[in-house]
Amino acid sequence: MLTRKARFFLYLGSLIIVIVSLFPFYWAVVSSLKSGSELFRTDFFPSTFAWKNYVQIFKEQPFGRNILNSLGVATGTVLICLSLAVSAAYALGRVHFKGRSLLLMTILSVSMFPQVAVLSGMFELIRSLGLYNNHFGLVFSYMVLTLPFTIWILTTFMRQLPKEIEEAAILDGASSATICFRIFLPLLWPALVTTGLLAFIAAWNEFLFALTFTVESKARTVPVAIALMTGASEYELPWGNIMAASVVVTVPLIVLVLIFQKRIVSGLTAGAVKG
Numbered sequence: 001m002l003t004r005k006a007r008f009f010l011y012l013g014s015l016i017i018v019i020v021s022l023f024p025f026y027w028a029v030v031s032s033l034k035s036g037s038e039l040f041r042t043d044f045f046p047s048t049f050a051w052k053n054y055v056q057i058f059k060e061q062p063f064g065r066n067i068l069n070s071l072g073v074a075t076g077t078v079l080i081c082l083s084l085a086v087s088a089a090y091a092l093g094r095v096h097f098k099g100r101s102l103l104l105m106t107i108l109s110v111s112m113f114p115q116v117a118v119l120s121g122m123f124e125l126i127r128s129l130g131l132y133n134n135h136f137g138l139v140f141s142y143m144v145l146t147l148p149f150t151i152w153i154l155t156t157f158m159r160q161l162p163k164e165i166e167e168a169a170i171l172d173g174a175s176s177a178t179i180c181f182r183i184f185l186p187l188l189w190p191a192l193v194t195t196g197l198l199a200f201i202a203a204w205n206e207f208l209f210a211l212t213f214t215v216e217s218k219a220r221t222v223p224v225a226i227a228l229m230t231g232a233s234e235y236e237l238p239w240g241n242i243m244a245a246s247v248v249v250t251v252p253l254i255v256l257v258l259i260f261q262k263r264i265v266s267g268l269t270a271g272a273v274k275g
Contacts (some may be wrong), residue, residue: 001068025250032243033059039239042145050268053244057229063245065218066225070249073135073221079140084143085150085195087189090180092151093158094166104155111148115208117142126213133215141209158184158190201253220250 002010002197008191035050057063092104131137161184169179202258207223216222220228226245229238 013230025247025254028246028250030128030244032240032247050240053238054248056238057241057245057248060175061225061229061243062218063225063248064221066220066222067249069135069219070204070221070223073138073142075202076135076139077146077203079198080139080145081143081150081199082192082196085147085154085179086185086192088151089158090176090184093155093177094161104224107148108152109120110144115145119208119212122209123212128208132189133219134213135219136211137213138221138226141213142203146202150195150199154188154191157188176245195261197256201255204249241258 016096028136030044030046032053033046033049033051033052035048037048038046038048050162088107092100122144126132126137129137129140131140165187166185169183174183205219205223206224207227208215210221210224211227214224217225217228222245226249229242231244
């Protein structure tokens, strides 16, 4: 039982964490509703609401198309990653073979390389495959970022599934594919939601590959579109429009996290306790 003093510091610490976490987004919303000189004043609430910033981002550039591009690329990345990761997790988590641990560590070590280290090689590969300025090229390159941790999380979750379920399926004559996709897959939903959402966020926010592998404005994703927003002159940036675009692309991620928050927590904690 917590004392009153301990409870006070617990609530105070929680309040500080909430404020620090939410203030950047709050400030982006406030800035997106300002225009002119108001953008350079530290007002915590706008005196007038410049809704035109939200209108201009869709009028002055194909921002709606950019959002659809990000949505398509992120969704494609998640679907392909989860399809490959489930099979890999079954092999790494349930099948015993020599070098399994080494292979799993090798897969995880791939994610330790910074993007810039693999950028030149990835560029040559994308160009040789004819996927330059193509959304399939972005999906292919994003798999390098998302597949390793997806396999790692699903493998950890797969190891916690009861052996009795697998043994009963084997006695009934089920094949490995049947056990993986028809028996284990429904049990993996918390982990699938967690890894899928993390992969979606990584693909949605990715900038370096999207900037390098696309050249046309209609093919760009939202991070690149926001970064390339310009004002009336070369040295003038439309901060109100940039903040409005940032709010527009952040809200869907917040909604997704709020919808799946229970499954996210259960998926992240599933491999922490053996039972």
